[in-house]
Amino acid sequence: MTAISxxxxxxxxxxxxxxxxxxxxxxxxxxxxxxxxxPNGAGKSTxxxxxxxxxxxxxxxxxxxxxxxxxxxxxxxxxxxYLPEDIGFYDDRSGLENLVYTGRLNGLSYKQAAERAGQLxxxxxxxxxxxxKTGKYSRGMRQRLGLADVLxxxxxVIILDEPxxxxxxxxxxxxxxxxxxxxxxxxxxVLFSSHHLYQVQxxxxxxxxxxxxKLLAEGDINALSKKLFENNPYTVEIGVSASESGKADSISxxxxxxxxxDGVLDVNExxxxxxVECSRDVTSAVARAIVGSGADLYYLNRKEYGxxxxxHKYFEGGTxxx
Amino acid sequence: MNSTIxxxxxxxxxxxxxxxxxxxxxIKESRRPARDDKIFHPFWVIVQKEVSDHARSxxxxxxxxxxxxxxxxxxxxxxxxxxxxxxxxxxxxxxxxLKLFTISDGTLPSFFVFMSFLGPLLGIGLGxxxxxxxxxxxxxxxxxxxxxxxxYLINAKFIAALIVISVMFFSLGFLVMGTGLIAIGIxxxxxxxxxxxxxxxxxIVYVAFWLNLAILFSVLFRxxxxxxxxxxxxxxxxxxxxxxxxxxxxxxxxxxxxxxxHQVLMYxxxxxxxxxxxxxxxxxxxxxxxxxxxxxxxxxxTMQQMQGAIPAPLPLGQSVLLVSPQVTGLVSVTVLCFAISxxxxxxxxIRSR
Numbered sequence: 144m145t146a147i148s149x150x151x152x153x154x155x156x157x158x159x160x161x162x163x164x165x166x167x168x169x170x171x172x173x174x175x176x177x178x179x180x181x182p183n184g185a186g187k188s189t190x191x192x193x194x195x196x197x198x199x200x201x202x203x204x205x206x207x208x209x210x211x212x213x214x215x216x217x218x219x220x221x222x223x224x225y226l227p228e229d230i231g232f233y234d235d236r237s238g239l240e241n242l243v244y245t246g247r248l249n250g251l252s253y254k255q256a257a258e259r260a261g262q263l264x265x266x267x268x269x270x271x272x273x274x275x276k277t278g279k280y281s282r283g284m285r286q287r288l289g290l291a292d293v294l295x296x297x298x299x300v301i302i303l304d305e306p307x308x309x310x311x312x313x314x315x316x317x318x319x320x321x322x323x324x325x326x327x328x329x330x331x332x333v334l335f336s337s338h339h340l341y342q343v344q345x346x347x348x349x350x351x352x353x354x355x356x357k358l359l360a361e362g363d364i365n366a367l368s369k370k371l372f373e374n375n376p377y378t379v380e381i382g383v384s385a386s387e388s389g390k391a392d393s394i395s396x397x398x399x400x401x402x403x404x405d406g407v408l409d410v411n412e413x414x415x416x417x418x419v420e421c422s423r424d425v426t427s428a429v430a431r432a433i434v435g436s437g438a439d440l441y442y443l444n445r446k447e448y449g450x451x452x453x454x455h456k457y458f459e460g461g462t463x464x465x
Numbered sequence: 466m467n468s469t470i471x472x473x474x475x476x477x478x479x480x481x482x483x484x485x486x487x488x489x490x491x492i493k494e495s496r497r498p499a500r501d502d503k504i505f506h507p508f509w510v511i512v513q514k515e516v517s518d519h520a521r522s523x524x525x526x527x528x529x530x531x532x533x534x535x536x537x538x539x540x541x542x543x544x545x546x547x548x549x550x551x552x553x554x555x556x557x558x559x560x561x562x563l564k565l566f567t568i569s570d571g572t573l574p575s576f577f578v579f580m581s582f583l584g585p586l587l588g589i590g591l592g593x594x595x596x597x598x599x600x601x602x603x604x605x606x607x608x609x610x611x612x613x614x615x616x617y618l619i620n621a622k623f624i625a626a627l628i629v630i631s632v633m634f635f636s637l638g639f640l641v642m643g644t645g646l647i648a649i650g651i652x653x654x655x656x657x658x659x660x661x662x663x664x665x666x667x668x669i670v671y672v673a674f675w676l677n678l679a680i681l682f683s684v685l686f687r688x689x690x691x692x693x694x695x696x697x698x699x700x701x702x703x704x705x706x707x708x709x710x711x712x713x714x715x716x717x718x719x720x721x722x723x724x725x726x727h728q729v730l731m732y733x734x735x736x737x738x739x740x741x742x743x744x745x746x747x748x749x750x751x752x753x754x755x756x757x758x759x760x761x762x763x764x765x766x767t768m769q770q771m772q773g774a775i776p777a778p779l780p781l782g783q784s785v786l787l788v789s790p791q792v793t794g795l796v797s798v799t800v801l802c803f804a805i806s807x808x809x810x811x812x813x814x815i816r817s818r
Contacts (some may be wrong), residue, residue: 197609197815219613225610231603235521247510248611254501292607 148173148300148332149194154203156189156356165356166203171334171349173299173444178343179336188228190353191304194307194334195225201236207300224293224301225422228308230285234278238269238288241277242295249296256295258279263291267321290321298333300332307342319346379419379426382442383433400436406427416442481694500697507613508621515625519591528590532583536637539569539576544648546570548817560778562653563660565645567756576641577752580668581745583702588675591626591695594689595619595680596810601687609815619810623680623803630672656781663785664755670795671748675700677802684806684813703743711739733765741791744798751791754784763787 146276147321154167166187171177179187192198194205194453196216205212212219214256234240235306241416247422264270267287280288286306303322307315326333337343343350344364351361360367383397394412397419401407406425419429426445433440505513519525543565543616596619599605608618638661646652653661657785659815678699682692720728740746755759758778762770779787 192815195610197606217614220610220612223610225606227603227606227610229603230607231605232607233604234519234602244510244514245607245611247505248507248608248613250504250507252502252504252610257501296611440558 146173147171148175148208148333150206151190151194152204152206154190154193154205155201156186156193157201158196162356164193164200164374167356167358169283169351169358169361171332173332174326174330176323176335176346176348178347178350179334179353180338180340181336182338182344182352185353186303186356187353189356191225191334191336195223203204210448221296222299224296224298225301226289226301227376228288228305230278230292232277232285232288235276237274238264238277238280238284239273241288242292245292246295251295254386259295262290263294264288265309265379268289268292283310283318286310286314286318286319290318294325300333300334301326302334302336304336305338306335307337307339311420322346377421377424377426378446379421379429380442380444381417381419381429381433381440383417383438383440389457397433400432400438401429404432418446479637488764507611508617511613511617511621512607512625512628514697515622515668519629524590525629529789532587532633532637535579535583536576537640538573539579539639540565540644542570542573543568543575544645547649560654560657560660561649561651562642562645562657562705563758564757565641565649566661566664577664577756581671581749581752584668584672584748585700585704585745586625587630587677588638588672588677589679589693589700591681592622592679593693593696595622595626595683595688597683597689597692601689606815607703615811615815616807619680619807623677626676627669627673630676631669633797634665634668638662659781660755660758660784663750663781666794667748667751667755667795670792670799671744674744674795674799674802677799677806681802681806681809684810703745707743708740711736714739730765737764741794744795747791748793751788751795754788758784760784761787763791 149169149171151167151169154164155162156164167190179190181187189198193200194207194212196212196219199213207219208222210218210222232238233244236244237289237422239257242260242263243253243256246259247253251259261270261273264273267290269287269291271283272284277285277288290305293303306322307318310318319342322335324335335343335347349361349363350367352359354368381397394410394417397417400412401410401419404425405428406421406423407419407429408422409420411420421429424445426443430440430443547564566576569578596605599608599618605618642653642658642661648769679692679696682695683689685694686695696792715732718732718735720732721779724732741750750763754763758781761774761779
């Protein structure tokens, strides 16, 4: 593995009797895009604040590039760019002035900061709005300005807390593409917190599932679905033409056709689509069996579990598996 | 003949214009490159930003307009009444210049009374939304994520407002002195000048107290309106209600006219002590002593103490010595307010909304 960028060890934060973050262990390697996924109030923001040294943990430690965030927050903040949820700017200043201010807080001279701010504004596509007061910016523009604001300090790690909140879908796509591009180009470590599953799925190398202050699972999306849906890891969705039999019977007919196929566990139907649950990947065998029986197969989909399913399983059902 | 005059006038005007524009270009060019390349400590970056925020805000322009008008008004009264104020056997006759700041004909208060009245307004105006507005605009977490210590922000806000106040008071004070100099034609003596400087410093400390109180409220209350109202409530209480309450208490325990001297003395001391809880009382005592050198004591004096005293003004050193408890008191409440807001701010959770 490559070098570790962020390392959390036994991190705990309590607010009174409420435990916001509970013995969290996590390490994120350099150059990785890590998605922190969880519902509201899961402790994502608290964890981020502790990484930045803005909140002190009750126990445990945070190390960013080997520097302890609690005892040496300023060193950490030099390396980490943070885009808070719902970022605020000084509304009576222009976008450029806001960026220059941040740049100067990071030890740049006015000239250097203005130069770099100009480049970044071009990069996030705001150079034509540079002189406009940020009070007049739209939500998406603010968010892009926020990204420029994060990048002006030339960070090694960027932390984005719900960065896509309140942007329209096309804006979200652009924004996510921008993040991925940046992280690939500059080798940045990105920690991306969100409760939007598809966005995390789109950009993240690895995902951590975060509920009630605990990390339930981590890994890439495939590993996660393998881990979470052990009982029936493969599902094949099938649509067949009902010429052989009546529609109501298609399910029992399908059962009969597939009963000899090795690895098929169960067949059921919902909303006109038949689901075949298998113990391993037998999609091709299923297709062969159906086509061989003479029916028209017009739809076949090997279902991969997305975060959506994970989300349903964990947060909305309210029942925990393990 | 006529044409030469007008052409002269035109050339003078255009000359002035030319000089002015050159001056502005000079300022622009001399300032920019040097400053642009310089790397400032983040603390001073925040201070610079806060100062420019103040200078640009409507609020500050309004406050400065009020105070400038006040200055003009009190200047006018003191200049029109200055000839009545000079008496041949006045012990303060030598301190002619200080009268500019102290005399009034009763229709308009004098300069220093105005200051004690408007100073709080200035302090509250500059401080009441210092921290909570950052919080409400969500800029706090963004600034805090930069490599700075948390206390830089609150310290910088205090220092910035203090710089603004100091520049303003010194320029106003010097303007009053300059105008007075032109109007009455008598230059101030070194001692008078020092007394005025001391008075200005005192005013700055006094405003700093109100500034800190306002900053404290801005840390305590999330809504700027609430913190402004709270600060104004304290100001009203201190200027109107507290003296009323003290008078009420004093009335009930007032000794009879036949009471022995020590009892009367005790009573007076108690009354004064109660009043001296107020920062505005401390300020007015201190400024009175500094601007009126004939004031020799701020407490009650017995006949024995008065005996043999020559009605002469005190030297500056003695006046300063006389008001040192007041000054210490003012500085300490200022520091106390700042310390409380500092502690609360440091413990406050930094979160967006």
